[in-house]
Amino acid sequence: MEKKQLWIVIAGLVLVNCLTIVFFLSGSGEAGSKIFAGEQETVAKIGKETISRQEWLTEMEERYGEDTLRDLIDQKVIIQMADDYGIKVSDSAIERELNMLKAMYGSGEAGNEEKWKQEIKYNLLLEELLTKDANVTEADMKNFYEQNQTLYDVPASYHLSQIVVKTKGEAEQTVKELKQGSSFSALAMERSIDEFSAQKGGDLGFINVEDDSYLQNIEELVKGMENGEWTDPVETESGYAILMVHEKLKGKKYSFEEVKGQIRRQIALEQMDRPVSARAFWSETKVDWFYEEKEKR
Template identity: 40%
Template sequence: MNQKKRLKQKWVWRIIYGLVIINCLTLAIVIKQSFSLKEASEASAFVNGQSNIIATVGDTVITRKDMLEELEGMYGQEMLTKMVNNEVVKQIAGKYKVKVSDQSVDREWKMIKTMYSRSPLHSNSSEELWKEQIRSGLLLEELLIKDVTVPEDQLKSFYEENKPLYTIEDSYHLSHIILNTKADADAVVQELKDGSNFSTLAMEVSTDELTANQGGDIGFLTHESQVYPSEYITEASSLKEGSWSEPINVGEGFAVIYLHEKVNGNVYSFEDVKDQIRRQLAMEQMEGNMDASIFWEEAGVEWNLSGKQ
């Protein structure tokens, strides 16, 4: 298989992998946040079927029980299947003593989060969930290919042919506020110095309607990004995390940018990504069902709900 085809397959796989995890994590975050009963009194009220009013619309009341029942109807079976699959992977991985390193999880997290813009993965509160899902996904891959052997020379050949895939550029997670004039931009900078919140200001005054509703969030940019002015990266490289820039002339207006996070670039060696390549090439040899359901019988999964798939 030539290099161009390998590169195309690899990037398609990465995009699909990232989107699947985004969907899973979005669901997990929604369910986790919505089902969080932080106070014992609330939990007790729900268990005992008592009213726990969380909103009113005129004479109509909406209780926590109503919300949970609605969420269960919308996401219950999907969330249950996800929970079962995660537990199946955990138990079967333990049975076969299959492990993945923290370094592998961190590398996948780093590569995925710098690939997508304005998505749930940019929420700091979801990082732990992301890493849990990534670890579960890698463990599943290891289980699926546990009986597949890929020669060392094939792994090295693939690495040499596809080195660009294992290079991460310095990436900057930015937000911006776009203003029409330098005076407007200077006023925004002064408000930030006086303690105003960047995201709130972006929603209130930024002329970029596409990002204003997101608090100005434009995701991760690198030197190769072409959607936004190159001056953004130049300025961001001199900022500290949690700080903003002076006004930047962007041709038809002025921008003030905010640096949330910088992810340092890295060139991964063959040894760094050897297991990742092994999984990739071994998975290409697999056929049939490729999810945790193939281990349900081995794990002794029993469904006791009427909503069973």
């Protein structure tokens, strides 16, 4: 699980970098369009000084260019090699990994799910490529499952947002405004005293029912609610909270047959004791890239 968690963290950082660069270079969005009338190449003004679009993009390339290009190459390499070897991953395997990610690490927030699925797909294809010739016995896999069965139990989880205020009166007023059509995220940013979630419009990500660090009776509060509904004020240590449900994830215990492929890859990767990286296939796919000469120096 530690290796899997590390890979997810790395994949998340890679994804952020890739999306950032693509956004900047595509010219889409407000930041990529003309910011000041008549000054198409100016992206910022600071008093009498300006920052040109070229300066901005050059700085972005120097900071993130090599890593981002390497990540994009890795993605293409993985897809090409998977096609060459006829390797595919099922939607159910991707969904299982996503659910585990949500329940265990609070990730997979609304709006990012398709991006996470794509990253999970790349990860699974790469693991299949690296372990395609590995010999792992059925007995070893069953033994691993029996010893680590709880790793494949996904607890029920809820994607929640919150607004936390100091008094019950403030909480009741907030609920009243919500009923009148006010935006939950706007009210969270405006008045929630929990600064961390307030900055994200109250978004807490996924809270699993086994995590009692937030509220011990969380499942009792929200299990009967529909997506988009919010609770009445709930007293907490810091005041009163109003919780909104975005998504509910049912708990599930996965059988050996359902996770057999995952176990095979995990055992094989541990036996290989090598980085989970697409770089091993660069020569096979004849990669020629911008930073190649720099690496040779």
